[in-house]
Amino acid sequence: MKMIKKIYIVRVAILIILILSWFYYNYFFLSSNDLSSQNKSPLASEYLNMAPEVKFVGDEACSACHLEIFKSFKQTGMGMSFYKPSTGNVIENFKSNNRVYDKKSNFRYEMIQERGEFFQREYRLDDAGNQIHELKRKIEWIIGSGRQARTYMTKIGSLMYEMPVTWYSRKGKWDLSPGYHSRNQRFSRPIVAECMNCHNSYTDHVDNSENKFKNIPSGIGCERCHGPGELHVKSRFGWKINTTMSGVKDPTIVNPARLPLREQMDVCLQCHLLGEKAVFKEGMKSDSFRPGMRLTDLKSIYISDDISPNNFDIASHGERTSLSECYIKSNGALTCIVCHDPHKPVKSLGRAHFNNKCIQCHEIDNLSREPEGVEHQVDANCISCHMKQGDAADVLHVNFTDHWIRKRLSVDEPEKEEGRVITLKDFMEETDSSADIRLGIAYVKFFEEKHGEQEYLHRAVELLEEGLKSNREHIGGLYNLGKAYLSLKNPRKAVQALERAIMMNPVEIKTYFALGISYEKLGKKDKAKDVYLESLEIYSEDALVLTNLGNLEQGAGNSEAAIDYYNRAIKSEPSYPGSYVNLGRLYLVDYSNTARSKEYIQEALRLDPDxxxxxxxxxxxxxxxxxxxxxxxxxxxxxxxxxxxxxxxxxxxxxxxxxxxxxxxxxxxxxxxxxxxxxxxxxxxxxxxxxxxxxxx
Ligand code: HEC
Ligand code: HEC
Ligand code: HEC
Ligand code: HEC
Ligand code: HEC
Ligand code: HEC
Ligand code: HEC
CATH class of the missing domain: 1.25.40.10 (Tetratricopeptide repeat domain)
Structure with missing residues (x-):
């Protein structure tokens, strides 16, 4: 007996030494690298898995030891946020009430389940009821757990797009996707990296593409909140979950509960704070965040200065929580995990769970006895009176919780006019030397993506010009200044800014594209062509660049070369109707081939009859x-x-x-x-x- 025990102890001791030496080896190995250049957070030296070279290992690797958490997390909205459709997971009604009519655009949709596959069919009827247009696209991925809604994605060529109709689970009905009531983007809204990286584990987004991904995981995983797991899994190899080991901080993996309040909050805000616009810091992308970092290391988020008490947006938990007196007066102690266990579905917790959180800070005895005739009692449902629930302002048919905790939930508010000019405010209120530049960039993006009011461009130019005086090499600033000048029809100034941006960072195709256009606007076609050609060496599939090169070649009388470019544009972005029109125009003008020309035009109209x-x-x-x-x-x-x-x-x-x-x-x-x-x-x-x-x- 004793012998066995002894051997066992020796074995365990050796194992521990091995692990520790491996661990220290890694520690020194890692710390000899310049961690801080990538992760500015002071925590980078405490958490070894914040180092850029530590790899993600995927949730299955965690399940081996943390099975309970794994199973429970997979039941949450986050665990089920992204997946493939299958006959096993249908919650929608594909048999009846499976049609949606968008009166504004006069498109109709039918949702179809067919031999294990799923489709959205777009069609249009004339006054006599005859079908005059049809386009059927396959549902490739689902975004949204279906707690509230399921939105769909289709893949055209190698590009991912959102689909026009969404299933709203609470109402049990189909309707247009969020935002599509005001503008039906049909099958053309690209799923960009930002969108994917809030709804999924990190994807391999192809550099310089907008909506191309090499590998798409299924759902938000453990490592989005805990950081890459490679070191932890290796260092814990052979260990069993053992309560005696709990309570000790493990530097190979981030436990958000152990982070300082701000960093702890930021783990959640990387996704739960959408704002009006986000601007990434220089060198950062939507997949650069690691738990332990400050959100400000990654991006700045801009919110409207004109926040409505009554209406709240989707993914605004961070913004609304921070407006609460509870958050402000507790100096930020009211982080998300005070109330939430992210490994458990909200609905499984029940009201009492949340109400108990309130009375952790608010002793019943200290509350006013009878606010408007209601008693503040121990078993009162605090949330029903202090956190509003209902539709979000930007998404219909859902039921979200307004996280702005306050005394009274509805106040009189003047009706807001549509399309008013707003002022953007930096949520984190940073005042560093690039703050003006980032705000300027936010205005350019706001102008391009949300609200085409020139005032935003003027503000942007002022901020960017001023900021770039002291920070001359801010690439994003230069690029956006160039774009702002281009939109303001000042290609000369655009060229100046864009040339500088490319000189410093000759790898982003979008900069070349903007520069090419600027040269074209200046009438310098040869220059434009050179710029476009150079950019193809970085990324050969940019449909916009290929199209512009085609136009230049056609303008120069080189029909064959033009056809080649247009066809390449079609190959990389098959659903863009513009390329077909270009070919149609070419066959008419250069070859007087009306029949061929019409074929291409018909193809463009098949893709988009309008x-x-x-x-x-x-x-x-x-x-x-x-x-x-x-x-x-x-x-x-x-x-x-x-x-x-x-x-x-x-x-x-x-x-x-x-x-x-x-x-x-x-x-x-x-x-x-x-x-x-x-x-x-x-x-x-x-x-x-x-x-x-x-x-x-
Ligand atoms: C080989 C077993 C093993 C694997 C695999 C494993 N862990 Fe652990 N993990 C442990 C043990 C043992 C502990 C310490 C026990 C405890 O605290 O209950 C731990 C602790 C943790 C902690 C708490 C750390 C702290 O400082 O409080 C987190 C967070 C964690 N693991 C996350 C993960 C994630 C995420 C994965 C997958 C990438 C993972 N673990 C994979 C064994 C494992
Ligand atoms: C990678 C992005 C991301 C991160 C990081 C993230 N969330 Fe989420 N969270 C989401 C998305 C997206 C949803 C909606 C998922 C769905 O239902 O499709 C969600 C849903 C939730 C839900 C509802 C889940 C349910 O099943 O009821 C809670 C609660 C939540 N998040 C809390 C948190 C907290 C707390 C943190 C920080 C510890 C956090 N989230 C971090 C993206 C994220
Ligand atoms: C900054 C992160 C962020 C970005 C970017 C983002 N979302 Fe979300 N989205 C969220 C969060 C967080 C929720 C969960 C809100 C909740 O449960 O209260 C959500 C909810 C949703 C839902 C409802 C899911 C459900 O059942 O609750 C859909 C659908 C959705 N988003 C689609 C998209 C699409 C499509 C894009 C890109 C075009 C996008 N989102 C961009 C964070 C984001
Ligand atoms: C949305 C963010 C988020 C995701 C995703 C997430 N966790 Fe956690 N995890 C947390 C937070 C926050 C804590 C701290 C909870 C607390 O103590 O209040 C935590 C704590 C832990 C702990 C420490 C011990 C414990 O029981 O609390 C382990 C282990 C752990 N998580 C494992 C996992 C595993 C495994 C997965 C994936 C299956 C996962 N987590 C996914 C946020 C997350
Ligand atoms: C982390 C501690 C904490 C938690 C948890 C907390 N609060 Fe508070 N809350 C505060 C502090 C601090 C104040 C400001 C001082 C005060 O009024 O006691 C406050 C203020 C308030 C106010 C007055 C707001 C105003 O506009 O004057 C209300 C109402 C309130 N809390 C309700 C709630 C409810 C409901 C919950 C649970 C959902 C809750 N609180 C959870 C700390 C907290
Ligand atoms: C004071 C407690 C409290 C805090 C702090 C808190 N929540 Fe919540 N949260 C709630 C309650 C209550 C609900 C509604 C629960 C229900 O419907 O049963 C909720 C629901 C949610 C949901 C589900 C969708 C919805 O809108 O109903 C998400 C997602 C969420 N919270 C995210 C967050 C994030 C992210 C943070 C931090 C920025 C946060 N919460 C902070 C109390 C809190
Ligand atoms: C039936 C509605 C209702 C319920 C339930 C309710 N409150 Fe209130 N509460 C109010 C109103 C109304 C006020 C504003 C009183 C005033 O005008 O000063 C208030 C005020 C408060 C305040 C501000 C300080 C004070 O004492 O006036 C806090 C904190 C608060 N409530 C916390 C809670 C907590 C915690 C719970 C759950 C135990 C809860 N409330 C349940 C309606 C409610």
Whole structure:
């Protein structure tokens, strides 16, 4: 007996020595690297797995020892946030009420389950009920656990896109995806890295692409909150979970509960604080965060200065919590994990769990006895009166909890006008030397992605110019200044900023693309071509660059080269209708091949029956073929879709003038000139028409 025990003890001792020496070896090995250059957090030296070279190992590796937590976590929304559809996990109704009509865009959708696969079919009916358009796309991935909603993703070529219809579990119904009621983006909204990295474990996002991923995991995993597990798994190899070992800090893995309050909060805020816009710090990407870091090491988040007490947005937990007196007056002690155990589904906890958290800080005896006739009692449901539940402002049919804890949940608020100009505020209120630049970048992004009001660009330029004076090498600042100038129609200044950005960081295709456009706007086509060609060496599949190169080649009379580029653009982004229109235009103009041209245009219209450049081009073909009636219908259709489509007015004027209907032609030209007062062609044509009208009178 004794012998066995002795051997056992020796063995364990050797094992421990081995582990410790391995561990110290790693410790010194790691600390000899410059950890702090990647992770500015002072905690990087305490937590060995914050070092950039430590690898992620995946949840299965953790399950070997932490099985209970593993099983329970997989039942939570986060554990089930991203997955493939299968006949085993259907919660939707594919048999009845499986159609959605978007009145605004006049598209209809049908959700289909077919031989183990799932689809969304888009179609359109004419007045007589005949189907005049159809596009069917396969559901490839599901985003959202379905606690509230499931949104779908499709893959076209190698690119990922959101789909137009979402399943809203609470209401048990299909409806347009969040945001699609105001603008139906159909199958064209790219799933960008940011979106993926809030809803999943880290993906291999392909550099320089927008929505291409090499490898897509299934759901948010342990390591998003605990950091890479390689060291921990190796150092704990052979260990069993043993209560006597608990309570000791393990430097190979981050336990958020042991982090300082700010860092602890930031583990959750990396995903639970969407804000209006986020701007990554120089050199950081959406997958650069490691638990233990400060969120400010990764990104700045901008919120509106004009926060509504009554309405709250999705993924605003961080913002709303921080508005609560509980958070402010406790000096930030009210972190998420005071109330939440992220390994357990919220619904499994019950109300009492949360109410008990309130009375940890608020002794019942100290609360006012009868607020408005209600007693503050021990078993009172604190949440029902102090945390609002209901629809989020930006997503319908869901039931979220407003995390702004306050005395009264509804206050009188003036109705807000749509599209008002807001001021962006840095959530973290940083004042370092790049703060102006980041705010400037946030305004550029806000202008491009949310609200095309020029005021935002003017603010951006002012901030960026000022900030770049002292911080001349801020690449993101230069890039965004270039883009702002481009949008403000000042390509000369855009070129200056973008050239500098590329000089310092010649690896980002988007900078080349913007520079190429700027040169084109300056009329320097050769320069533009050089820039585009250079960029293809970094990333050869950028559809925008390929398209612009095609246009340049076509402009220079090199039809064959142009066709080649357009086809490459189609190959890398098969669902972009613009490439087909380009080919259609080329076959008409360069080869007078109307039939071929029409084929391409039809393909563009199959992808998007409302794609105005395609309609316009088809109209021109019809004019050439003498089908004036058909052409007029198309041009009028364009103006229904986009009343600012200037060339449609010009085309209508031409057709009517050709038919001798001068008064109508004149009307279209006047409309055109209202939109573009200095359009020379329109003025010339108007003068001629007015002369003819005078002659006839
Ligand atoms: C070989 C077994 C083993 C594996 C695999 C393992 N762990 Fe552990 N882990 C342990 C042991 C043992 C402890 C200490 C026991 C305790 O505290 O209950 C521990 C402790 C922890 C702690 C607490 C640390 C602290 O300082 O409080 C966290 C967090 C943790 N593990 C996360 C993970 C994650 C995430 C994975 C997967 C990447 C993982 N573990 C894989 C054995 C393992
Ligand atoms: C990688 C991004 C990410 C991180 C990090 C993250 N969350 Fe989440 N969290 C989400 C997403 C996305 C959802 C919604 C998932 C769903 O239901 O599809 C969610 C859902 C939740 C839920 C509801 C889950 C349920 O089943 O009821 C809670 C509670 C929660 N998070 C708390 C936290 C806390 C606390 C932290 C920090 C310790 C945290 N989250 C960190 C992204 C994240
Ligand atoms: C900053 C992180 C972040 C980004 C970026 C983000 N989301 Fe979310 N999203 C969340 C969080 C957190 C929730 C959970 C909200 C809750 O449960 O209260 C959520 C909820 C959702 C839900 C509802 C899921 C459910 O059942 O609760 C859908 C669907 C969704 N997001 C889709 C998207 C798509 C599509 C994108 C990108 C185009 C995106 N999100 C970008 C953080 C983010
Ligand atoms: C959304 C963030 C998040 C995710 C994802 C997550 N954890 Fe945790 N984990 C935490 C937090 C926060 C704590 C500290 C809880 C506390 O003490 O209040 C924790 C604590 C732990 C501990 C320490 C001991 C304990 O029982 O609390 C272990 C072990 C652990 N997690 C393992 C895992 C494993 C394994 C997974 C994946 C299956 C996982 N965690 C996923 C946030 C997360
Ligand atoms: C970490 C401690 C802590 C927790 C947990 C906590 N609070 Fe507080 N709360 C405070 C502090 C500190 C204040 C400010 C001083 C005060 O009024 O006691 C406060 C203030 C409040 C106020 C007054 C707000 C105002 O606008 O004046 C309400 C209402 C409130 N808490 C409700 C709750 C409810 C409900 C919960 C549970 C969901 C809760 N608190 C959980 C610390 C906490
Ligand atoms: C004072 C307690 C408290 C704190 C602190 C707190 N929550 Fe919650 N949280 C709640 C309650 C209560 C619910 C609603 C529970 C229910 O519906 O049963 C909730 C629900 C949620 C949900 C589920 C979706 C929803 O909106 O109902 C998510 C996600 C969530 N919290 C995330 C967070 C994050 C992230 C933080 C930190 C920024 C946080 N919570 C801080 C009390 C808290
Ligand atoms: C039926 C609604 C209701 C419930 C349930 C309720 N409260 Fe209140 N509470 C109020 C109202 C109303 C006020 C505002 C009183 C005033 O005007 O000063 C208030 C005020 C407070 C305040 C501010 C300080 C004070 O004493 O006025 C705190 C803190 C608070 N409540 C905490 C709690 C906690 C903790 C619970 C659960 C044990 C809870 N409340 C349950 C309605 C409620």
């Amino acid at each position: 794609y105005t450049p395609a309609l316009s081009h088809l109209g021109s073909i019809l004019v050439a073929e003498g089908d004036d009636e058909g052409a007029i219908k198309l041009f009028e259709r364009i103006l229904e879709i986009n009343p600012n489509y200037i060339s449609a007015y010009g085309n209508l004027a031409s057709v009517y003038a050709k038919r001798g209907e001068l008064a109508i032609a004149r009307e279209y030209l006047l409309n055109l000139l209202k939109l573009a007062p200095i359009n020379r062609n329109a003025r010339k044509m108007l003068a001629k028409i007015e002369l003819s009208i005078q002659k006839f009178n």
